[in-house]
Amino acid sequence: MIYWPAERNKSFIAFRRRQIATEGIDPAVEVISSKHESRYINRELSLLEFNRRVLSQADDESLPILERLRFLCIACTNLDEFIEVRVASLKQRVEIGSTATAQDDYAPIDLLNEIRERTRSIVNHQYTMLNERILPELEKERIRLPGIADWNDKQRAWLAEFFESQVVPVLTPLTLDPSRPFPRILNKSLNFIVRLKGKDAFGRRRHRAIVQAPRSLARIVRLPRELDGNGHDNYIYLSSIIHAHVALLFPGMEVQGCYQFRVTRNSNLYVDEEEVEDLVRSLEGQLAASRYGAAVRLEISEECPDDLCEFLLDHFSLQAEDMYQVDGPVNLNRLATVCDLAERPDLLYLPFTPGLPEGLTTDRSIFEVLQDRNILLHHPYQSFSPVVDFIAEAARDPHVLAIKQTLYRTGANSPFVDHLVKAARAGKEVTVVVELMARFDEAANISLANRLQEAGAHVVYGLVGYKTHAKMAMVVRREHGEIRRYVHMGTGNYHPGTARAYTDYGYLSNSQKLGEDVHKVFMQLTSLTEARDLDRVLTAPFTLFDALIGKIQREIEHVQAGGDARIIAKVNALIEPGIIEALYAASAAGVKIDLIVRGICSLRPGVAGLSENIRVISIVGRFLEHSRVFFFLNNGKEEFFCASADWMDRNFFRRSETCFPIRQRPLKNQIMNELELFLKDNCQAWELQGDGNYIKRVPIACEPLSAQNRLLHELATAV
Numbered sequence: 001m002i003y004w005p006a007e008r009n010k011s012f013i014a015f016r017r018r019q020i021a022t023e024g025i026d027p028a029v030e031v032i033s034s035k036h037e038s039r040y041i042n043r044e045l046s047l048l049e050f051n052r053r054v055l056s057q058a059d060d061e062s063l064p065i066l067e068r069l070r071f072l073c074i075a076c077t078n079l080d081e082f083i084e085v086r087v088a089s090l091k092q093r094v095e096i097g098s099t100a101t102a103q104d105d106y107a108p109i110d111l112l113n114e115i116r117e118r119t120r121s122i123v124n125h126q127y128t129m130l131n132e133r134i135l136p137e138l139e140k141e142r143i144r145l146p147g148i149a150d151w152n153d154k155q156r157a158w159l160a161e162f163f164e165s166q167v168v169p170v171l172t173p174l175t176l177d178p179s180r181p182f183p184r185i186l187n188k189s190l191n192f193i194v195r196l197k198g199k200d201a202f203g204r205r206r207h208r209a210i211v212q213a214p215r216s217l218a219r220i221v222r223l224p225r226e227l228d229g230n231g232h233d234n235y236i237y238l239s240s241i242i243h244a245h246v247a248l249l250f251p252g253m254e255v256q257g258c259y260q261f262r263v264t265r266n267s268n269l270y271v272d273e274e275e276v277e278d279l280v281r282s283l284e285g286q287l288a289a290s291r292y293g294a295a296v297r298l299e300i301s302e303e304c305p306d307d308l309c310e311f312l313l314d315h316f317s318l319q320a321e322d323m324y325q326v327d328g329p330v331n332l333n334r335l336a337t338v339c340d341l342a343e344r345p346d347l348l349y350l351p352f353t354p355g356l357p358e359g360l361t362t363d364r365s366i367f368e369v370l371q372d373r374n375i376l377l378h379h380p381y382q383s384f385s386p387v388v389d390f391i392a393e394a395a396r397d398p399h400v401l402a403i404k405q406t407l408y409r410t411g412a413n414s415p416f417v418d419h420l421v422k423a424a425r426a427g428k429e430v431t432v433v434v435e436l437m438a439r440f441d442e443a444a445n446i447s448l449a450n451r452l453q454e455a456g457a458h459v460v461y462g463l464v465g466y467k468t469h470a471k472m473a474m475v476v477r478r479e480h481g482e483i484r485r486y487v488h489m490g491t492g493n494y495h496p497g498t499a500r501a502y503t504d505y506g507y508l509s510n511s512q513k514l515g516e517d518v519h520k521v522f523m524q525l526t527s528l529t530e531a532r533d534l535d536r537v538l539t540a541p542f543t544l545f546d547a548l549i550g551k552i553q554r555e556i557e558h559v560q561a562g563g564d565a566r567i568i569a570k571v572n573a574l575i576e577p578g579i580i581e582a583l584y585a586a587s588a589a590g591v592k593i594d595l596i597v598r599g600i601c602s603l604r605p606g607v608a609g610l611s612e613n614i615r616v617i618s619i620v621g622r623f624l625e626h627s628r629v630f631f632f633l634n635n636g637k638e639e640f641f642c643a644s645a646d647w648m649d650r651n652f653f654r655r656s657e658t659c660f661p662i663r664q665r666p667l668k669n670q671i672m673n674e675l676e677l678f679l680k681d682n683c684q685a686w687e688l689q690g691d692g693n694y695i696k697r698v699p700i701a702c703e704p705l706s707a708q709n710r711l712l713h714e715l716a717t718a719v
Contacts, residue, residue: 407433410448622708639661
């Protein structure tokens, strides 16, 4: 059965009727009767393939070794999130007996089995790469992560004292018996199951114990360099330290084995926003409960005996298929600490200073600059500081009357919140739309919302049932007796940290028409009234989907009339079936379509009779590609849009999103040049094949071109 959330959209219904009239078939009927191999790629499997591309960066010998280690850690973190969110949800569907299939026609149980097989392959690759490639390369650079057998006498003595003074005081070993049941295991925490022999202090025989490593303990310990006779930097796993000294925790008994394990739990939050009276309190309760959600995966040392593995599986109600025995630490992402502690800039990417566009290199006020020109920033190649300064200057400017801003992910110590608090305390009208349901940032968002409210700001928690994912800020200023609006709109979050690692566009403008639109959208978010007659901005869940379907259909009409037609879209994910069907129809009509999709892509490109005019690439490199950009040739009347929304069901129908045009010719030229760079990339681009596999492009008979490196050269300044 095909799921068509878009059928409630009038433009899409009209679009399908035109297809039926001109082609003689109903595309929905064709989808229903086809196999998933022929039309759609499953979203979960596509996400796993993205993680495989990230992992491949760790195997790229052209990259600095510590950056390769970091990519290995990122791949591990990505897989954790995939397991605790996507696999957890899928397991629930299987457990309740669901047989419903998505548009790719995968039954839940079949999909879960396929995910397990591919995940096991990825995990095995992670540890093989760590042990056979990464660690040997690090040792060549005098960075070691020695196991217990490799410690010298000085290191053993130092670690023994460290264990006694720093570790033992915070450990609570728990011997298991009927009066001491299995302790609660925190999501993704480091634990040990210990096999014991002998009697305890009360004369009773004991067989098993659990040791939990508190999260207050660093998972990687750096040894003093003088303890190594060869001048190496040595980093020791906390798991190795506990393993080597665990017998000291059970005096009078024999420790016959100690094995590390980690449990990944369901981290989905279940809050009925329609029923709860206080969303904040309900969410706080769910955050605490999610740390002990249903177990989804068990990671355990490969040396662990079968009986202890079965004991743990039984306790956590897991199957053997949910267990991953690993040759190394059960949490590889902790190795990222080495990248930060090593103090080896020669083993990292070359540093750079983000550039500034013309007009922002003077001491003029940001408002004076915007009175002359609009500004397009491409982060991280160009600085994020003008965006921070926009709010900072508004907070202290006596002519500013009001500031409005959306916050989705902004970090626990956000400069934006600091400036908004100052503005509120200075008597300015400050309105902040805070999205509490930003996955894994819920606690931080609750904290900053409380802080803003205490300062006197108006805090709105978005729309019930619709995440506020739009990225926009508006400053209302009195100038010469008139009210003027200045706006910032972006494709990424108001987070200075991610702005250094994610690629995003930010647009600063003094356009009063754009400002009026943004004002109406804020009114919609706060008062829940309809934002009518918007001149520039497209919004979800209202006009964005219909508008994009209409623009795709317009390209079809242009090419059928003998005109020029082309579509370029850069997004993080493409899974919405209505958009995919529209792109398939455009391809069949002869429209050339280039898609730059970083992660999930359910569209199958290059399939004869379906999508031969569609090309899909994924860029995986130093920075996480995060910008959303849409281009329509429109028979020469080019249109460029930037957006907060990906092409997913949730972004079109269950989130508040904004999409805004870029209309100035110099800025349009900038975006087109940068899109073309990505399309020509032959160093970090992976091309999606019709069978769902990706092939990495390599420069064979042409000059190497990395879009990210070129943009660093053109827009930033090397240090």
